[in-house]
Amino acid sequence: MTNHKPRVSIGMPVRNGQKYIREAIESILAQTFTDWELIVCDNASTDSTEQIVREFAARDPRVRYHRNPADIGPANNHNVGFEMSRGEYFRWHAHDDMIAPDYLALTVKALDEDPTIVCAYPQTKIVDDKGSFIENYDFHLHTDAAKPSTRFAQLVLVKHRHHRAVEIFGLMRSSALRKTPLEGSYARGDSVLICRMALLGRYVELEPRLFLSRSHPSQSMQQLPSRLKDAHGRVLFSRYLGTGPLPPPEWWDSKLKGRVTFPEWRLMREYWNSVWRTKLGVVESAKCYGIMALWTVLNLPKLARDCIVALEQLLSPLMDHLRPEPEVDEVNSPKSV
Numbered sequence: 593m594t595n596h597k598p599r600v601s602i603g604m605p606v607r608n609g610q611k612y613i614r615e616a617i618e619s620i621l622a623q624t625f626t627d628w629e630l631i632v633c634d635n636a637s638t639d640s641t642e643q644i645v646r647e648f649a650a651r652d653p654r655v656r657y658h659r660n661p662a663d664i665g666p667a668n669n670h671n672v673g674f675e676m677s678r679g680e681y682f683r684w685h686a687h688d689d690m691i692a693p694d695y696l697a698l699t700v701k702a703l704d705e706d707p708t709i710v711c712a713y714p715q716t717k718i719v720d721d722k723g724s725f726i727e728n729y730d731f732h733l734h735t736d737a738a739k740p741s742t743r744f745a746q747l748v749l750v751k752h753r754h755h756r757a758v759e760i761f762g763l764m765r766s767s768a769l770r771k772t773p774l775e776g777s778y779a780r781g782d783s784v785l786i787c788r789m790a791l792l793g794r795y796v797e798l799e800p801r802l803f804l805s806r807s808h809p810s811q812s813m814q815q816l817p818s819r820l821k822d823a824h825g826r827v828l829f830s831r832y833l834g835t836g837p838l839p840p841p842e843w844w845d846s847k848l849k850g851r852v853t854f855p856e857w858r859l860m861r862e863y864w865n866s867v868w869r870t871k872l873g874v875v876e877s878a879k880c881y882g883i884m885a886l887w888t889v890l891n892l893p894k895l896a897r898d899c900i901v902a903l904e905q906l907l908s909p910l911m912d913h914l915r916p917e918p919e920v921d922e923v924n925s926p927k928s929v
Contacts, residue, residue, distance in 0.1 A: 598654070600628040600696055600763070601682045603673020605666065607635040609687035610644060612806065615723065616687050617648050617655065619804075625696035630685075631676050634659040635669040665845055667777040674766075674774060683763045690723070692802035699763035702796055708738075710769075710793030713762030714802035721808040728801065731755055735795035740872055741879035743790040748863055748887055752783070752837070758805060759786050759795055768792045776862065777845045779837040779855040784862045791870040791880075852902045856894040863887065 602620060606613055613632075620630055632645045634657065642659060649655040658676060660669065674682055681703055685691070695714060702712035716729035731754055733746045760782045772788045775781045789795075837856070842849035867880040888895075 598627050598629040598679050599681060600625070600700060601674075601677030601679030601766070602628060602630045602685050603670065603677060603682065604630060604632045604685045604687055605635065605669040605673055606632060606637065606641055606687035607663070607666070607669070608637045608639045608641060610637075610639040610641050611721075612688035613641060614644055615690055616685060617645070619690040619692075620685065621648075621652065622693045623691070623696045624693050625700055628696060629654050629656060629677070629679065631656045631658060631673045633669050633673045633676075635666070636660050636663045663846070665777050667775045667781050667844055671774040674769060677766065680766055681763050682766045682769060684761055686761065686806075688806045688808070689761065690719075690804040690806070692804070695802040696763070698798055698802065702798060703763060703765060706794075706796070708794050709765070709796050710789050711759055711762040711764045711795045712798060713759060713795070714798045715800065716756070716758050716803045716805050717801045718807050719804050721806065723804070723806070726807060729756060729758065729805065732797065733795075735759070735790055736797070737794070739876065739879075740791045740870075741876050741883065743794065744787060744867070744880050745883045747783070747787045747790055748883055749890070752780070755783075756805065757782055757786060758803065759789075761803065761805075762795070764789065765793070778858050778862070779839070779841045779844060779853075780859055781844060781862075784859070784866065787863065788866045788870070791866060791872065852905050854898040854902060856891060856898045860884075860888060860891070860895070 604613075604616065609616075617630065617632075620628070632649075632655070634641055634645065636659070642657070645655070645657045649657050656676075658672065660672070664672075670684060673684065681700060683699075692714075698714060699712040703709055718726040718729055720726055733750065733755075735743045735746050737743050737746075768789060771792060772785060775785050837859070841853045841855050842851075864881075864884055867877060867884065872880065
């Protein structure tokens with residue numbers, strides 16, 4: 593690591609990312625803005641991720657490699673990259689995404705010119721696992737508004753099924769990010785962080801489309817909760833209530849697999865805490881609390897689903913115990929052979 597303090601730091605969290613990480617790093621090396629550092633945070637990968645990254649680090653001193661000796665979870669691994677960063681500006685870069693060569697130059701210029709902006713990000717293209725174009729992402733939010741309450745409402749009341757949360761991969765002002773508790777190890781921890789940043793300043797979406805977000809079956813947003821995958825037919829109501837947040841709680845924290853969680857209730861608590869911990873002034877705080885009151889009413893079905901799913905998980909062992917044993921086919925029984 594050199595003594596030079598770069599203007600931009602990029603954190604790349606990864607676990608077993610050998611399939612895509614080479615393209616991701618090469619897209620950063622191709623940037624026209626060159627005053628950056630890349631911190632690859634390897635969450636105890638068991639594939640060739642380490643070898644690939646060390647090859648890049650040997651060729652370019654701006655590439656730094658950090659390996660966690662054990663899996664610390666995706667959110668904690670995200671946060672390590674920022675904690676190790678030195679730049680005035682910071683962005684997370686998923687190991688399977690890519691950026692066009694002018695990405696950093698454009699976003700740095702936006703942050704330099706307007707101190708009210710805490711996050712700048714170009715428009716997005718969705719590509720497949722081979723990098724081929726799928727579609728343009730055109731879900732726009734009014735997060736460049738002057739009032740924090742307006743920005744907060746846009747992000748809190750958003751339809752998560754349509755919002756890809758691409759803002760989390762924008763170029764952020766490090767001084768603002770340090771005022772947050774960073775990303776939490778709970779479902780939609782990234783969405784909460786986006787909201788907390790929006791309470792501190794404006795977002796700006798830039799043209800043209802310089803962010804290439806990859807869509808493939810193994811990415812986090814396509815993972816189902818274990819209660820639906822491993823229930824072996826035991827779920828009664830869950831199949832009719834929806835999957836809940838994706839990725840599910842156990843993706844964020846593996847210790848939660850099979851445990852009773854209340855992800856929507858946790859999300860509600862974190863949103864409320866976001867307003868409480870930010871010094872907004874009486875009027876703006878009151879507006880944000882009003883927005884959260886509306887959120888609570890609108891999300892009563894999801895909050896109820898959490899309770900039903902929790903009850904079903906608690907009763908599942910009892911139901912298994914009461915379920916009659918299947919009859920044995922004596923003809924095909926090993927004892928009859």
